[in-house]
Amino acid sequence: MGSRQITEKSLSMLRSLPRISLQNIRDNPNSKLKNKRGRAQHGGDKHGAGNKGSGQRQNFMRLGYETGNNPFYLRIPQEHYYRGHHLRREYPPLTLHELQRIIDKDCVDTSKPIDIASLIKSGFYNFQPDLKQFGINLTDEGADIFAAKINIEVQWASEQVIAAVERNGGVITTAYYDPHSLLLLKNPKKFFESGQAIPRRMIPPSDLIEYYTSAKSRGYLADPEEISKERLKLAQKYGYTLPDIEKDSDYKMMSERKDPRQIFYGLEPGWVVNLKDECILKPKDQELLSFFNS
Amino acid sequence: MTAGVRHNVSFETNNIVLIALVAILYSLFKMATVLRSQCAFARLFAGKTVQILNNSTDLGAKLGPGSQSVLSRKYSNYAHSPFVTKIKEQYDYEIVKKPAEWAFVERLLPFETIPAVSPKESYPSGWIPPKEEAANLPYFIARTKNHEVPIYLEITYRGMRKITKIRKIEGDIWLLNDEIKSYLKEKNNRYVETRVHEIGRFIETKGDYVHDLMQWAYSKGF
Structure with missing residues (x-):
């Protein structure tokens, strides 16, 4: 083989070889030095473990031990007010001022009942049902400027908030939703696309029954007669004249409520919503009907 | 002596018969258990759909006579598995195209774009529209x-x-x-x-x- 052909030969070899890719490249030989544990007289002394004691023996101390000091994790007293924090229910707040701003910007329709689904839809409220967050706590910030007439359903409300809503001729209800129902309310479209039947809403846990059955907190399980009495009482306490909602032009919308077993307005448990064909599947089977109506 | 031997023999045969019987019974029992385990799910849910907990996924399998279980079942051989023939809609549903309640569904669907603000007399929140x-x-x-x-x-x-x-x-x-x-x-x-x-x-x-x-x-x- 003549030396002249070497270039052509190697070029033709290159042409026939596969292209260089991540799969067939490797480092140049001896480009990477491995840190080797030295041996023999001077290389094999301590190998980074030092001389004497726990360093040399590598018997590491237990976590938090400070070789006889009062350890940090015992130096600070316990804080019992955090006990059971992982079990407590959380209600992320929404102020009346924020609600007014949402209404002013037409992100929520006041001609229809407002619930957590419509407030999530507005894009100005969010929460995580899987982090033990159980819905909206409507707070009284901006109660003085609040001037909207609405039919709103929240999960928690104080007396001032109830007064601020009812002063303007509105209606407020506090209602409980179990975490699964809240997940559906957070993203109804995703749920409808899953093709499952709308489930029933669960009843509140034992420690919340009192709140949601009392007329003072406008609970959804309270007696309507009691609620109308409490509305009048609150108006007298805060010194405003209660607008007569029976004579209101949109009394029908104002008196719209969900069934305690219902999750979405107007849609009953057991129905399957088909978004693609724009149809609703309603069960006729007696077994299913008795299950979803129980 | 002979009688004793015969007796002995007969006892042995008896014993063998007994053992055989026990073996047959045992195998029968085993077969029965195998058959049961093969359709364990079907037995569990047959006629008991009411007991399915709320909010759990409904298997939708109402096993009436003649209908074939669509639940997974492992066969030793793919060729031996039977063709699925009888699958019927388990529950009776009324399908309504664009019912009156569809407005409630549309209300829940997200905005496609952020809605434009309609002019109002006053804005109590302090927000002011651009002029x-x-x-x-x-x-x-x-x-x-x-x-x-x-x-x-x-x-x-x-x-x-x-x-x-x-x-x-x-x-x-x-x-x-x-x-x-x-x-x-x-x-x-x-x-x-x-x-x-x-x-x-x-x-x-x-x-x-x-x-x-x-x-x-x-x-x-x-």
Whole structure:
């Protein structure tokens, strides 16, 4: 083989070889030095473990031990007010001022009942049902400027908030939703696309029954007669004249409520919503009907 | 002696028969258990759909006579598995195309775009819609997609540095800068440092002047 052909030969070899890719490249030989544990007289002394004691023996101390000091994790007293924090229910707040701003910007329709689904839809409220967050706590910030007439359903409300809503001729209800129902309310479209039947809403846990059955907190399980009495009482306490909602032009919308077993307005448990064909599947089977109506 | 032997033999045969019987019974019992385990799920749910807990996924298998279970079952051989023939709709449903309740479904679906604001008599929240006269100025501040004025407070270095940023500036940014400077100086009785980014179309002012600048922007009609 003549030396002249070497270039052509190697070029033709290159042409026939596969292209260089991540799969067939490797480092140049001896480009990477491995840190080797030295041996023999001077290389094999301590190998980074030092001389004497726990360093040399590598018997590491237990976590938090400070070789006889009062350890940090015992130096600070316990804080019992955090006990059971992982079990407590959380209600992320929404102020009346924020609600007014949402209404002013037409992100929520006041001609229809407002619930957590419509407030999530507005894009100005969010929460995580899987982090033990159980819905909206409507707070009284901006109660003085609040001037909207609405039919709103929240999960928690104080007396001032109830007064601020009812002063303007509105209606407020506090209602409980179990975490699964809240997940559906957070993203109804995703749920409808899953093709499952709308489930029933669960009843509140034992420690919340009192709140949601009392007329003072406008609970959804309270007696309507009691609620109308409490509305009048609150108006007298805060010194405003209660607008007569029976004579209101949109009394029908104002008196719209969900069934305690219902999750979405107007849609009953057991129905399957088909978004693609724009149809609703309603069960006729007696077994299913008795299950979803129980 | 012979009788004894015979007796002995007969006893042995008896024993063998007994053992065989026990073996047959045992195998039968085993077969029975195998058969049961093969359709364990079907037995569990047959006629007991009411007992399915709420909010759990409904298997939808109502096993009537003649209908074949669609639940998974392992066969030793694919070829040995039977063809699935009888699958019927388990539950009776009434399908309504575009019913009256469809309005409630549409209400739940997300907005395709952020809705435009309709003009109102008053805005109690303090939000003010942009005015048309603002277009005549040599500079302009566009609203964000959420109909807000793009003025923000940027806090850095653990609250040590506060910078107010005005974004989305169009037109003569230098003129806007001069006006802001004189306005803030007049209002706060002190010189306020600003920084203009012509390409990024924003102005940064040193200090927290969000409230002042918001008022100024609303007064100009942005």
